[in-house]
Structures are given as C-alpha cells and as structure tokens.
Amino acid sequence: MVGLAQGRRVAIVHRYYPWESENLDELEELCRTAGYEVVYRLAQRRFPHPLYNIGPSKLGELKEAVRRLGISKVIFENELKPVQEYNLAKELNVEVITRVRLILEIFALHATSLEANLQIKLAALKYELPRAKEKVRLAKQGEQPGFHGLGAYEADVYYEEVKRQIQTLTRKLEEIKRRKAWETRARRSTGIPTVSLAGYTNAGKSTLFTRLTGSPAVISDAMFTTLSTKRRTTRVNGRPVNLSDTVGFIRNVPTLLISAFMSTLMEIAESDMVLLVVDASDPVDEVRNKFEVSYSTLHQIGAGHLPTVVALNKIDLVSGEHLRRVLEEVDFRGLRVVPISAQRGDGIPELLDAIEENLPRLMRLESRLSYGDGLSSLIEELHSKGRVEVLEYFEDSVRVVAEAPPELAEKVRSVSLTGSFRLIEQVQHTRSPG
Numbered sequence: 001m002v003g004l005a006q007g008r009r010v011a012i013v014h015r016y017y018p019w020e021s022e023n024l025d026e027l028e029e030l031c032r033t034a035g036y037e038v039v040y041r042l043a044q045r046r047f048p049h050p051l052y053n054i055g056p057s058k059l060g061e062l063k064e065a066v067r068r069l070g071i072s073k074v075i076f077e078n079e080l081k082p083v084q085e086y087n088l089a090k091e092l093n094v095e096v097i098t099r100v101r102l103i104l105e106i107f108a109l110h111a112t113s114l115e116a117n118l119q120i121k122l123a124a125l126k127y128e129l130p131r132a133k134e135k136v137r138l139a140k141q142g143e144q145p146g147f148h149g150l151g152a153y154e155a156d157v158y159y160e161e162v163k164r165q166i167q168t169l170t171r172k173l174e175e176i177k178r179r180k181a182w183e184t185r186a187r188r189s190t191g192i193p194t195v196s197l198a199g200y201t202n203a204g205k206s207t208l209f210t211r212l213t214g215s216p217a218v219i220s221d222a223m224f225t226t227l228s229t230k231r232r233t234t235r236v237n238g239r240p241v242n243l244s245d246t247v248g249f250i251r252n253v254p255t256l257l258i259s260a261f262m263s264t265l266m267e268i269a270e271s272d273m274v275l276l277v278v279d280a281s282d283p284v285d286e287v288r289n290k291f292e293v294s295y296s297t298l299h300q301i302g303a304g305h306l307p308t309v310v311a312l313n314k315i316d317l318v319s320g321e322h323l324r325r326v327l328e329e330v331d332f333r334g335l336r337v338v339p340i341s342a343q344r345g346d347g348i349p350e351l352l353d354a355i356e357e358n359l360p361r362l363m364r365l366e367s368r369l370s371y372g373d374g375l376s377s378l379i380e381e382l383h384s385k386g387r388v389e390v391l392e393y394f395e396d397s398v399r400v401v402a403e404a405p406p407e408l409a410e411k412v413r414s415v416s417l418t419g420s421f422r423l424i425e426q427v428q429h430t431r432s433p434g
C-alpha cells in the first residue's frame with residue numbers, strides 16, 4: 001500500500017438483469033483512470049432488491065469485505081435509487097457512488113477550460129436533481145426521518161438550491177458560448193506547441209505520458225491530483241513541447257454526461273498536434289473498430305485537421321504475426337503509425353522523431369546581437385521556446401544560431417545588428433500523406 005494514498009481502495013459492484021452481462025472489467029478500467037485501486041469485485045445476476053439493489057446475502061459479503069480490506073468507497077456499475085444509496089451507505093459505513101459519478105470524477109481530473117468545468121458541474125447537478133426531489137418526498141412522508149440528515153424543510157430548501165444552481169450555470173454557459181464566437185485563442189501565444197494524447201481508456205496514454213515526461217505516476221487523492229500531472233512541459237528531441245494527457249475516449253458515456261464529455265474532449269482541438277494511442281494487443285477487429293471511432297471522434301470535436309501520429313502501443317504483448325496483421329489489415333487513413341511499448345520503451349526514439357516532424361515549423365536563425373537591454377531575457381526565451389545551437393560571445397556582440405517559433409524569430413530579427421542576420425525556414429522531413 002506504500003505509494004498509494006489512503007482512501008483510494010474501492011470495491012466495485014454490478015447487479016445485472018438476467019438478460020444483461022456482467023461489466024466489471026470496464027468499470028475497473030474507469031476506476032484505475034480515476035486513480036482508484038480496485039480490491040474487491042462483486043457481480044450478482046438478479047432483479048434489483050428494493051432496499052439495497054443487491055440481495056441481502058451479497059450485501060453481507062460486501063460488508064465483510066469492506067471491513068476486512070479497508071475499502072473506503074463502493075462503486076456501482078448500475079444506477080441506484082436514492083433510498084438504496086442511503087441504505088447501502090448506512091449498512092456499509094462508507095461512501096457509495098455509481099458509474100455516473102465516477103465518470104464525472106474522471107472528467108474533472110482532466111478538464112482545464114472554464115467551459116468544461118462548468119459543464120461538469122452542471123451535469124453533476126442535473127444528476128443530483130431527481131435525487132434531491134426524492135429526498136424531499138421521503139422526508140415529507142416521514143418514511144426516512146433524517147434522510148441524509150435532512151428534515152422536510154431542509155430537503156425542500158436543498159432541492160430549490162440545486163434547481164437555482166442549474167439555472168445559474170446554464171446562463172453562464174450560454175454567455176461563454178457567445179463570447180467564444182468572437183474571442184481569439186490566447187493559448188497559442190506562448191510559442192510552445194501543445195501535443196495532446198488521445199485514445200481509449202486503457203490504451204496506455206498515462207503510461208506514455210509518464211514515459212515522455214519522465215514524471216512518476218502520481219496516484220493520489222482526487223482533490224490533490226493537480227493539473228500538472230496531466231499537463232507537463234517536456235522536450236522532444238530538444239524542442240520544448242506541452243504534453244497533455246487528455247480525458248480520452250470513454251465507451252458508453254451516459255447521455256446526461258455527453259455535453260460535459262464533449263467540452264472536456266475539446267481540449268484536444270486546441271492543441272497543435274494529436275498523439276493517438278491505440279492498444280495493439282486487442283484482437284485485429286477491435287483495433288480497427290477503436291481506431292475508426294477515435295478517428296471520427298477527432299473529426300467531430302474539430303481536431304480532424306490537426307497533424308496526427310498513431311502510437312501503436314503494447315507491442316511487447318503481441319507476436320510479430322499479430323503486429324503485421326494489424327499494420328496490414330487496419331486502414332490508418334495514411335497517418336504515420338509508430339509501433340511502441342510505452343511500458344518497456346520500445347519505439348520511443350522513432351515516436352519522438354514522428355512527433356518532431358509534425359510539430360509546427362520553426363525558423364532557423366543566425367544572428368548577431370549587441371549587448372544591451374533585453375539580451376539575456378531574449379536568449380533565455382530562445383532556450384525555453386526553441387533550440388539554441390551556437391552561442392558565441394564576442395567583444396561587441398553575441399553570435400546566435402538557433403531554431404525558434406516564427407514570432408520569436410521575428411522578435412530576434414527586430415533587434416539584430418544589421419547585415420548579420422539570416423532567417424531561413426527550417427527544412428522539414430517529408431511527412432507521410434494524410
């Protein structure tokens with residue numbers, strides 16, 4: 001348990017109808033994405049029990065596991081009635097949530113824009129509204145005195161408050177949408193290109209993020225998992241890049257969460273290029289299917305025009321024959337595909353080259369700058385946003401050979417000594433069509 005923050009050990013439960021099938025594997029993937037460690041799994045095929053959803057004997061087993069394994073949260077795949085949620089929490093003595101809340105937690109971990117954050121809050125409130133209503137009903141009937149600690153009056157106030165907040169948020173979001181229509185993107189002005197990691201849950205995005213940024217996998221309490229674990233500045237063959245571990249594509253997102261999901265995903269469209277991570281260890285048909293859905297989703301969110309590199313991950317798990325079939329039988333739409341193992345490090349140099357080739361162009365500059373105000377900060381900027389090859393100090397001037405984003409190169413040109421400045425567009429490696 002060392003390294004894992006306390007309070008992240010969870011049990012997952014799926015109570016399903018006779019005509020459904022058990023879905024705990026996917027729920028476990030989502031739990032891991034949210035930073036939880038699943039230490040107990042319970043599946044039961046039966047009609048919902050009115051009080052607990054699962055049957056009383058299974059509840060007994062769960063209760064025992066929660067106590068024995070130090071579980072701090074129980075996560076249900078299926079929806080629960082408010083009264084069931086209450087009864088379960090009371091019996092188990094730990095928090096009980098459902099898949100919808102879990103997915104909302106994942107969104108919240110990745111959302112960076114104001115709009116995405118408001119959409120997530122709105123979805124959470126809309127999810128809460130019918131529950132608040134039920135609390136009012138129960139409290140009024142006196143069926144559950146002190147339900148969630150609320151009397152009839154408090155329950156009423158609570159319900160009205162949730163409703164009011166929904167209205168306020170909806171108004172705010174409309175305003176943001178109106179403003180966005182004429183606001184220009186401020187993000188680009190830093191001069192450091194952003195690369196977004198996209199792909200399905202479990203494809204290996206976070207593992208690759210860690211591999212490329214060198215930061216340790218941080219698993220901590222959701223409240224302390226700050227943005228810096230999802231966004232980090234790193235160097236790609238010497239060139240600074242902001243790498244972003246995005247929310248990724250999640251299967252079967254509940255309808256209520258679609259808007260929040262889309263606006264969290266939109267972050268990808270704001271970046272300069274996409275690194276699409278695909279799990280090569282799936283059966284060929286599934287690799288094809290996931291790639292195609294990923295590809296069309298990227299187009300849907302307005303990221304279809306961005307340069308995209310496919311990182312075909314987990315090649316350490318597959319045979320040469322399987323990899324050959326994936327490469328031959330899946331139509332990757334002309335995108336550059338680089339087989340890698342994020343875990344073992346295979347193919348990473350090739351991947352870095354592919355990323356570099358798809359980044360926005362740099363200008364190559366050879367310049368002489370005189371000593372004076374702003375020289376050191378300009379050189380610092382060249383170091384942080386570009387790649388400095390030569391820096392020679394002479395008595396009267398400094399000779400600089402570097403590659404830099406066009407805006408920065410322009411800035412250097414404007415203060416260069418006349419006659420000693422050359423600006424050449426960087427020769428790019430040829431990019432694969434698509």
Ligand SMILES: Nc1nc2c(ncn2[C@@H]2O[C@H](COP(=O)(O)OP(=O)(O)O)[C@@H](O)[C@H]2O)c(=O)[nH]1
Pocket residue numbers: 033199200201202203204205206207208248313314315316317340341342343344
């Ligand atoms: N064998 C193998 N496992 C990997 C590789 N990359 C990731 N994984 C595993 O796949 C699972 C999902 O990885 P993760 O990075 O969390 O995926 P994400 O949901 O896309 O962020 C984890 O158990 C990783 O250890 C790889 O290259 N090889």
Ligand SMILES: [Mg+2]
Pocket residue numbers: 033205206207
């Ligand atoms: Mg992840």
